[in-house]
Amino acid sequence: MLENFGLLFGGIQILLNPTNMWVVILGTIVGIMIGAIPGIGSLSGCAILLPLTYNFDPTTAIVLLATIYYSTMFGGSISAILLNIPGDSPAVMTALDGYALNRKGHAGKALFAATFASFIGGLIGMLILVCTVMWLARFGLNFGNAEMTTLLLLALVSVSWLIGDNPTKGIISTLIGALLSTLGMDAILGSARLNFGNTSLMGGIQFAPLVIGAVGFSQVMKLITEADTSCNTKVSLKDAVYNKKELIRTLPVIVRSGILGTFVGVLPGAGATTASFASYAIQKKSFKSEVPLGEGAIEGISASEAANNAASAGSFAPLLALGIPGSGTGSILLGGLLMWGLQPGPLLFTNNSEFAWCCIAALFLANICAVILATGMMPAMTKIITVSNKILVPAIAVICAVGAFSATESSFGLITMFLAGIGCYIMDYYGYPLAPMLLSFVLMPLFEKAMRRALTSAAGNPAIFLQSTICKVCLLCFFICLMAPIVRAIVGKLKK
Amino acid sequence: MKKAGKYIVPVFVIAAGLFFAIYCHTHYEFYSPTQGPMPGFMPEVIGALLALTGFLALIQAKNEPDKELNPKNFSIVVAMGLVLVGNFVIGTLLSIGLFLLIWLKFISKYNWKTTILVFLVIMGFVVGIFKLWMDIPFLPGIVFEILLDL
Numbered sequence: 234m235l236e237n238f239g240l241l242f243g244g245i246q247i248l249l250n251p252t253n254m255w256v257v258i259l260g261t262i263v264g265i266m267i268g269a270i271p272g273i274g275s276l277s278g279c280a281i282l283l284p285l286t287y288n289f290d291p292t293t294a295i296v297l298l299a300t301i302y303y304s305t306m307f308g309g310s311i312s313a314i315l316l317n318i319p320g321d322s323p324a325v326m327t328a329l330d331g332y333a334l335n336r337k338g339h340a341g342k343a344l345f346a347a348t349f350a351s352f353i354g355g356l357i358g359m360l361i362l363v364c365t366v367m368w369l370a371r372f373g374l375n376f377g378n379a380e381m382t383t384l385l386l387l388a389l390v391s392v393s394w395l396i397g398d399n400p401t402k403g404i405i406s407t408l409i410g411a412l413l414s415t416l417g418m419d420a421i422l423g424s425a426r427l428n429f430g431n432t433s434l435m436g437g438i439q440f441a442p443l444v445i446g447a448v449g450f451s452q453v454m455k456l457i458t459e460a461d462t463s464c465n466t467k468v469s470l471k472d473a474v475y476n477k478k479e480l481i482r483t484l485p486v487i488v489r490s491g492i493l494g495t496f497v498g499v500l501p502g503a504g505a506t507t508a509s510f511a512s513y514a515i516q517k518k519s520f521k522s523e524v525p526l527g528e529g530a531i532e533g534i535s536a537s538e539a540a541n542n543a544a545s546a547g548s549f550a551p552l553l554a555l556g557i558p559g560s561g562t563g564s565i566l567l568g569g570l571l572m573w574g575l576q577p578g579p580l581l582f583t584n585n586s587e588f589a590w591c592c593i594a595a596l597f598l599a600n601i602c603a604v605i606l607a608t609g610m611m612p613a614m615t616k617i618i619t620v621s622n623k624i625l626v627p628a629i630a631v632i633c634a635v636g637a638f639s640a641t642e643s644s645f646g647l648i649t650m651f652l653a654g655i656g657c658y659i660m661d662y663y664g665y666p667l668a669p670m671l672l673s674f675v676l677m678p679l680f681e682k683a684m685r686r687a688l689t690s691a692a693g694n695p696a697i698f699l700q701s702t703i704c705k706v707c708l709l710c711f712f713i714c715l716m717a718p719i720v721r722a723i724v725g726k727l728k729k
Numbered sequence: 730m731k732k733a734g735k736y737i738v739p740v741f742v743i744a745a746g747l748f749f750a751i752y753c754h755t756h757y758e759f760y761s762p763t764q765g766p767m768p769g770f771m772p773e774v775i776g777a778l779l780a781l782t783g784f785l786a787l788i789q790a791k792n793e794p795d796k797e798l799n800p801k802n803f804s805i806v807v808a809m810g811l812v813l814v815g816n817f818v819i820g821t822l823l824s825i826g827l828f829l830l831i832w833l834k835f836i837s838k839y840n841w842k843t844t845i846l847v848f849l850v851i852m853g854f855v856v857g858i859f860k861l862w863m864d865i866p867f868l869p870g871i872v873f874e875i876l877l878d879l
Binding site: 454628655685 | 772808817
């Protein structure tokens with residue numbers, strides 16, 4: 234472990250030349266901007282900038298891409314908090330509490346909560362990565378299709394923690410998200426499923442325009458009749474920074490979420506979005522906060538942001554050590570590595586040790602640059618609270634429309650956003666929670682793919698889900714989580 | 730509308746659930762003894778569960794207080810619908826720009842100076858980031874395509 238820190242410092246020394254430092258700063262700025270703009274995520278940013286790296290040496294190129302990938306996690310929370318339009322999918326849960334806190338007049342506090350949690354959460358992820366990169370990668374390898382199925386089943390139970398006061402409405406919301414995720418194409422057979430002959434629907438409904446509509450456009454519809462809460466108060470950095478009490482409230486949340494996020498980030502296909510959802514759900518279900526989650530709790534913002542930054546750091550373990558990308562953006566990074574003649578895997582740390590550790594060191598520097606930039610921009614960004622609803626409504630509507638179009642580069646994204654916005658506004662108005670819908674939309678395809686692959690490999694025999702220890706533990710936890718509320722209700726009735 | 734509003738979601742959900750369950754049952758294979766769940770499995774199960782829970786929600790809705798949707802909140806829907814149509818006819822950026830101008834001037838009732846200033850800032854951001862930097866292929870619209878062909 235100490236040896237790894239020595240290698241990390243070696244990587245930092247390589248970074249400390251003017252070219253690499255400029256690339257880190259540039260990558261951080263670009264990453265934050267890309268993350269903040271709805272409809273454009275780290276995948277698009279890295280894909281667009283990959284050709285620019287052809288003239289760089291491999292170290293500088295991967296530093297740029299890794300920095301952009303990591304910094305988008307910082308940027309995603311900005312539009313989530315200020316406009317209620319998550320810049321990227323991991324920021325969806327941040328929008329729940331971030332925007333609520335903004336509407337209470339504490340936009341600066343919300344932004345600081347997100348930035349601070351992102352920094353510490355990311356740092357935790359990176360430290361775990363440095364100490365255990367090979368072990369983390371091997372840990373991820375233990376998760377085959379059967380293990381992922383049982384783990385995702387457990388994760389789907391966490392949806393029940395977001396359901397709210399009315400279980401029936403929460404379940405309907407969950408099932409709507411699950412049903413929408415089945416449209417387009419069968420992931421196993423590659424055949425069209427429920428596309429109704431529409432070529433645009435062949436790729437299914439994209440998450441970005443769906444969430445822009447569900448969260449952003451429906452919010453615009455609400456804003457039209459909401460009281461104008463704009464004020465001319467100047468928000469200074471001093472108002473935004475935590476006091477001692479707030480620090481004590483959020484640090485345990487950040488540490489917990491950072492550790493959880495790192496391990497979720499290591500799992501193949503899970504990603505920062507799943508980490509952010511899971512962490513938020515656990516915080517809501519298992520831990521108390523001064524303000525209820527969903528009403529402007531800094532604990533909610535911290536749980537989501539710490540987890541998603543830690544997950545993006547954790548995803549580098551399987552990428553570098555095994556050559557297995559954890560997400561679409563990871564695939565771009567993997568493509569870049571192969572393009573520059575580098576072979577990810579255990580030998581990368583032996584044959585190209587300087588490169589691998591330089592990549593990890595870049596994450597540390599990106600984390601520091603991002604927190605400085607994001608904190609410095611806070612007073613300027615919070616000026617948005619002085620803008621009247623009469624300007625915000627058309628402005629956010631335009632950003633929703635353009636962001637949704639950009640996500641799919643076609644009018645299909647615009648149509649998705651439009652329909653999702655109307656549907657989710659009506660659902661929200663009549664008390665149907667949106668968070669379970671978005672969570673099940675993300676998790677259900679992963680669950681179906683893993684389950685069907687596992688059963689295909691076992692020739693349809695469901696006993697495959699009882700073979701490994703990981704499966705048994707996950708199934709046990711699933712049944713406990715499922716039965717606990719019922720048992721609690723029965724015990725409560727018996728006591729009466 | 731006042732009394733029927735709370736039934737919108739349950740009725741829609743029942744209809745959608747039944748539609749998807751029946752459609753998947755008739756169009757896709759449900760289960761294979763050797764491969765397990767097939768393409769029709771998940772949507773059929775989810776559709777059936779959706780119809781069932783929709784029915785429960787319909788019963789629950791009878792005891793809920795009536796809640797009326799405010800038509801004012803749908804004015805942006807009408808506007809965005811026109812933007813959607815305009816996107817195909819005159820192009821994405823032009824229809825969005827027109828929406829912005831008309832909304833700021835006639836709905837938000839700002840003077841021309843404020844309207845044009847806000848318009849320039851927002852469209853500057855949109856064109857600068859999405860068109861010039863990201864090179865998103867916005868639609869030119871049928872009208873411009875015809876003009877270009879001429």
